[in-house]
Amino acid sequence: xxxxxxxxxxxxxxxxxxxxxxxxxxxxxxxxxxxxxxxxxxxxxxxxxxxxxxxxxxxxxxxxxxxxxxxxxxxxxxxxxxxxxxxxxxxxxxxxxxxxxxxxxxxxxxxxxxxxxxxxxxxxxxxxxxxxxxxxxxxxxxxxxxxxxxxxxxxxxxxxxxxxxxxxxxxxxxxxxxxxxxxxxxxxxxxxxxxxxxxxxxxxxxxxxxxxxxxxxxxxxxxxxxxxxxxxxxxxx
Numbered sequence: 059x060x061x062x063x064x065x066x067x068x069x070x071x072x073x074x075x076x077x078x079x080x081x082x083x084x085x086x087x088x089x090x091x092x093x094x095x096x097x098x099x100x101x102x103x104x105x106x107x108x109x110x111x112x113x114x115x116x117x118x119x120x121x122x123x124x125x126x127x128x129x130x131x132x133x134x135x136x137x138x139x140x141x142x143x144x145x146x147x148x149x150x151x152x153x154x155x156x157x158x159x160x161x162x163x164x165x166x167x168x169x170x171x172x173x174x175x176x177x178x179x180x181x182x183x184x185x186x187x188x189x190x191x192x193x194x195x196x197x198x199x200x201x202x203x204x205x206x207x208x209x210x211x212x213x214x215x216x217x218x219x220x221x222x223x224x225x226x227x228x229x230x231x232x233x234x235x236x237x238x239x240x241x242x243x244x245x246x247x248x249x250x251x252x253x254x255x256x257x258x259x260x261x262x263x264x265x266x267x268x269x270x271x272x273x274x275x276x277x278x279x280x281x282x283x284x285x286x287x288x289x290x291x292x293x294x295x
Contacts, residue, residue, distance in 0.1 A: 061142030064115050064151040083179040083237055085114035086170065086205065088154070088163060090257070091134050093288065094141045095279050097255040099148075101210055105183045106147060108248045109208060109237055114183070116142065117151035119161045129293060131155045140283040164197040167204035171242075179241050180204065185250070186211035193223045202230060202244070206237045210250040255279035264294035 085105050089098065094116070102114040118134045128134070135155060142148035153169055154161045163182070170180055182205045184192075189209045192198050201207065207230075211217065219227060232244035260280055263272050276285055288294060 061139070061145045061148040062150065063139070064149045064153075083109060083111045083181060084170075084174065085109065085111040085181045085183050085208070086117060086151070086167070087114055087183045088117045088119060088166070090128055091116065091118045091138050092128050092257050093134070093137045093260060093280065093284055093293075095255045095257060095260055095284075096281065097253040097279070099141060099145075099281070100251050100253045101183060101185065102148060104210060104250050105181070105208055105248055109181060109234055109246070111147070111181065113147045113149055115149045115151040117154055117166060120154040120157060121160050133287075133291060133293060137284050137287055140287045141281045143283065162196045164195070164200060164204075167201060171204040177241060179206065179237050181206045181208050181237055181246075183208045183210065183248075185209075186215055186217055190217065190219050190223070193220060193226075199226065202242060205242050207245045208237070208248050209245065210248045212250055212252055253279075261294045264288065 085102065087098065087102055087105070091098065098116070102116070105111060106114055116138045118131060118138055119128075120131055132155075135150060135152060138150050142150065153166050157165065157169075167180070167182065174180060182201065184207065186209055189207070192201075192207075195201075209217070217227070227245055230243065230245045232246055234246045234248065236244040237246060255278075260276070263276055266272055280288075
């Protein structure tokens with residue numbers, strides 16, 4: 059089985075196969091993925107291994123309210139599919155792209171919880187930089203009503219959240235094994251393998267004329283299948 063697309067809706071009168079047979083622990087990795095790169099994939103692999111996840115669903119943002127103009131959502135989704143096509147436990151989730159209006163993670167978690175039922179454990183995966191801004195998200199204190207949070211940081215990194223977020227972290231922190239015990243409600247930490255890659259750098263490189271140095275760097279930080287898609291559709295010029 060190759061990486062594929064998560065069923066996001068079910069025809070009337072037809073039971074959802076996801077709801078019938080929910081994997082025990084599902085990871086959710088959101089982002090603009092503009093474009094997806096090796097850092098995103100490594101984060102998903104680290105979470106998959108350390109939390110013993112059944113799968114990780116990559117969910118590209120439709121209209122993230124905290125970001126400006128982005129590449130068309132259809133292209134970003136196709137780049138995710140290109141990146142995960144040989145990863146049997148990675149899936150593309152289209153919920154945020156298909157939902158109209160600004161994108162809020164809390165809405166996506168509500169939808170996923172409804173689709174998965176009350177028993178499946180759901181883990182929202184994020185980097186430490188995202189976690190330190192969590193208190194700017196809509197209804198951020200309610201995220202744990204629907205999922206666990208897995209905060210990835212490098213071995214030498216120190217979290218520096220604001221006071222309210224630190225109190226929230228202290229109240230809900232648990233060891234990684236907690237995600238196997240209940241369906242939601244805890245904050246756990248995972249160690250992220252260091253990867254020097256960013257979408258900002260990739261877009262800057264792609265705007266430059268071709269050169270051996272540029273192409274070598276792109277090959278290090280972007281899956282070849284994604285580079286091929288970008289070139290075929292003339293993106294980031």
